[in-house]
Amino acid sequence: MIRVLNAKFLVSAPDISLAPPANSSEVAFLGRSNVGKSSLINALVNQKGLAKSSSTPGKTRLINFFEVEYARGTKNEQGEPSEERANLTFVDLPGFGYAKVAKSMHAQWRKNLDEYLKFRANIKLFVHLIDSRQFDMQIDRDVNDYLQSFLRPDQKILNFLTKSDKLNQSQKSAVLKVYPGAHFVSALKKTGVEKANELIYINALGL
Numbered sequence: 001m002i003r004v005l006n007a008k009f010l011v012s013a014p015d016i017s018l019a020p021p022a023n024s025s026e027v028a029f030l031g032r033s034n035v036g037k038s039s040l041i042n043a044l045v046n047q048k049g050l051a052k053s054s055s056t057p058g059k060t061r062l063i064n065f066f067e068v069e070y071a072r073g074t075k076n077e078q079g080e081p082s083e084e085r086a087n088l089t090f091v092d093l094p095g096f097g098y099a100k101v102a103k104s105m106h107a108q109w110r111k112n113l114d115e116y117l118k119f120r121a122n123i124k125l126f127v128h129l130i131d132s133r134q135f136d137m138q139i140d141r142d143v144n145d146y147l148q149s150f151l152r153p154d155q156k157i158l159n160f161l162t163k164s165d166k167l168n169q170s171q172k173s174a175v176l177k178v179y180p181g182a183h184f185v186s187a188l189k190k191t192g193v194e195k196a197n198e199l200i201y202i203n204a205l206g207l
């Protein structure tokens with residue numbers, strides 16, 4: 001059993017130069033604008049307004065850092081139940097593909113994110129969120145290829161399909177044909193959230 005003990009906002013930074021010290025494994029949440037990044041972070045840490053979410057695309061404009069304290073039930077050397085603790089840093093990023101932004105500003109965002117994503121040493125996990133209703137978009141394939149192009153051996157990518165409460169079973173089956181083994185989450189209904197925490201914890205810590 002994995003649970004979040006505590007989560008708190010650290011800092012918002014416009015680019016990597018103002019990021020907090022890189023002293024714990026970092027999980028970067030990325031995906032198209034409005035896909036549900038901020039909402040999923042809130043669901044994972046079980047706090048409503050920690051990451052700011054909005055129905056207006058383009059809500060998250062800075063790189064937002066959160067410290068998340070996890071506890072995992074395990075067994076000690078004597079085989080008795082015990083609990084291990086670990087801190088992760090969650091990073092809520094501005095969305096890709098937000099059209100209503102002036103081109104020049106958009107280019108600047110891309111540049112800022114590019115440096116952060118490629119050169120931040122402690123990123124161990126990229127959580128790429130894909131809208132389960134629009135799962136077959138070129139921009140998401142491009143983002144996957146982009147991440148793969150600089151992925152280090154100590155890093156992983158997870159694909160989560162968001163807003164799964166909007167899908168019926170046959171629609172989910174169609175998604176699974178394109179993303180076999182995809183993990184569905186709903187921040188609204190809180191489904192798939194516990195499993196998501198487990199996947200994040202294990203992959204970010206390389207367990």
Ligand SMILES: Nc1nc2c(ncn2[C@@H]2O[C@H](COP(=O)(O)OP(=O)(O)OP(=O)(O)O)[C@@H](O)[C@H]2O)c(=O)[nH]1
Pocket residue numbers: 031032033034035036037038039040052053054055056057058059060061093094095096162163164165166185186187188189
């Ligand atoms: N039905 C449903 N709606 C959701 C879910 N998660 C988020 N939403 C809605 O989707 C909209 C966008 O959510 P955000 O979490 O702000 O999305 P974001 O990816 O952080 O967006 P940007 O910061 O603009 O990139 C909001 O209106 C949310 O209420 C979900 O699991 N189910």
Ligand SMILES: [Mg+2]
Pocket residue numbers: 037038039052053059060092093
């Ligand atoms: Mg957001």
